[in-house]
Amino acid sequence: MSDNLKQAIQNEARRLGFILAGITTPDPPPHLSVFEDWLAQGRHASMDYLTDDRARLRRADPRLVLPNCKSILVLAIPYKTPLRLPSFSAQMGGEKDGGNGRVAAYAWGDDYHLVLPKRLQTLVKFIEDQAGHPVANRWYTDTGPILERDLAQRAGLGWIGKNTCLINPRLGSYFLLAEIFLDLELEPDPSFATDQCGTCTRCIEACPTDCILGNRTIDAGRCISYLTIELKDDIPPQLRPLMDDWVFGCDICQMVCPWNRFAAPDGDPAFSPRENLQQPNLIQELKLMSEDFNRKFKNSPVKRAKRRDYLRNVAVALGNKGSSKDIPALKEALQDPEPMIRKHAAWAIKQIEEREKSSQ
Numbered sequence: 001m002s003d004n005l006k007q008a009i010q011n012e013a014r015r016l017g018f019i020l021a022g023i024t025t026p027d028p029p030p031h032l033s034v035f036e037d038w039l040a041q042g043r044h045a046s047m048d049y050l051t052d053d054r055a056r057l058r059r060a061d062p063r064l065v066l067p068n069c070k071s072i073l074v075l076a077i078p079y080k081t082p083l084r085l086p087s088f089s090a091q092m093g094g095e096k097d098g099g100n101g102r103v104a105a106y107a108w109g110d111d112y113h114l115v116l117p118k119r120l121q122t123l124v125k126f127i128e129d130q131a132g133h134p135v136a137n138r139w140y141t142d143t144g145p146i147l148e149r150d151l152a153q154r155a156g157l158g159w160i161g162k163n164t165c166l167i168n169p170r171l172g173s174y175f176l177l178a179e180i181f182l183d184l185e186l187e188p189d190p191s192f193a194t195d196q197c198g199t200c201t202r203c204i205e206a207c208p209t210d211c212i213l214g215n216r217t218i219d220a221g222r223c224i225s226y227l228t229i230e231l232k233d234d235i236p237p238q239l240r241p242l243m244d245d246w247v248f249g250c251d252i253c254q255m256v257c258p259w260n261r262f263a264a265p266d267g268d269p270a271f272s273p274r275e276n277l278q279q280p281n282l283i284q285e286l287k288l289m290s291e292d293f294n295r296k297f298k299n300s301p302v303k304r305a306k307r308r309d310y311l312r313n314v315a316v317a318l319g320n321k322g323s324s325k326d327i328p329a330l331k332e333a334l335q336d337p338e339p340m341i342r343k344h345a346a347w348a349i350k351q352i353e354e355r356e357k358s359s360q
Helices: 002-015 032-040 053-060 112-131 148-154 202-206 224-230 258-262 282-286 290-296 301-321 324-333 339-359
Strands: 020-024 071-078 137-140 175-182 246-248
Touching: 002 020, 002 071, 002 112, 020 148, 032 053, 071 112, 071 148, 112 137, 112 175, 148 175, 224 246, 224 301, 246 301, 282 301, 282 324, 290 301, 301 324, 301 339, 324 339
Parallel strands: none
Antiparallel strands: 020 071, 071 175, 137 175
16 A cells, blocks of 8 residues: 555656655755754855754754654656856857846746645645545745755655755756655655766866865855845955856856756746746846836746845846946946945946956
8 A cells, every 4th residue: 555655646746747756764864964064164154044943953853844754755846957058148149248147047937936835735635635534744845944955865866966956867957856744654765875976077167156065065155046146245246257147046067067968958837938037138137126126027036036136146247248338227227226236336337347448
C-alpha cells in the first residue's frame, strides 16, 4: 500500500507540473554545519532574518516544523531556460549603449510564491484522498526556515553544485523547489550520492563579482542577485561596474553550467515570459512612477524589489552600458523623490561621462 501510494503521489505531482518528486526523512540536514559556519562568517550580508533563533532551531530539526512529521515530499518545477552565454543583450538584439537590461529567468513570468501554493494544496488534497483520511501537513516554497537543497539532495533530486544550485543530471538547474511535510509514512528515495561537477569551474570563473566560494557557498554581499533584490541600501560603488546590465537577479553561473544543456527549454507555462520583462528598456524603466511600477509588475517577482531598489538597479545598468544619449533621462532621475535613485543616477552620469571622455 505504501509503495502504491508513493507512486500515485509522484504521478500526481508530475501531472501538476513538477518534473521531479522525491521523498526523504525529516532527519537533520547533512550540511547544517556548513550553513551555520556561513552565518558565523557573516556571508549572509544584511539578511539578518536568517539568524533568527527560532528559524535556526527549525533548520536543525525539520520535525519542529511539523510535529509527528514522518516524510518530506520534495518537488521541482521548471522555468524557461535563458540563452546559455552571458552576452544576453547582444544575442537578444539589444543595443550596445543603454538599450536593455537583464532580468533573471525565474522572474520572467508569474511569481512562484503565488503559483505554487495552489498546486501544493491540490497535491495535499490528492494525498488525503488516496490515504483515506486527513494528513497533517505543512508546505513551503522558499517560504520557511529549511535547508531545501539539502532535503532535495537527500530525496534524490540532484546534487548541490559549486555554484550552490541544485543540479539534476537530466534536467540541469533551471527549476524551483517546494516541499510538503507529511504525517505519513512513505518509503524514502535514495539520496543523490555523487558529485558530478568534477573538475569544472566554469561558474566560479564566470562570476563577475567573484562571489562563489570554494565550499559551495557564496559571499552574498557580492552576489548580483543579492545586490539587485535583497539589498535595501546603496550598492557598494566598487561592485556597481561589475553588475553589467542586470537589473533583477542574475543567471550567469547557471548559463555557463554544462549541465544546463539538458534543461527543459520552455519550463512551466505559468512562468512563460511576460512582454518586455526579459530585457526591459532601461530608459523606459527609469521613468516608471509608483503606479506604473505596481501595474507592470503585479504578481511578478520583480515587485519584491520595490520601485526604489529596482530603479537604483536600472541606474547602475545605465551607468555601465549607457551613452551620452541616456544622460538626459538620468538627469531627470536626479529629481526623483527617492534619494537612493538620485544618488545612483548621479553615479551613472559620471560613469558615462568618464567612459566617453576616455574614448575620445
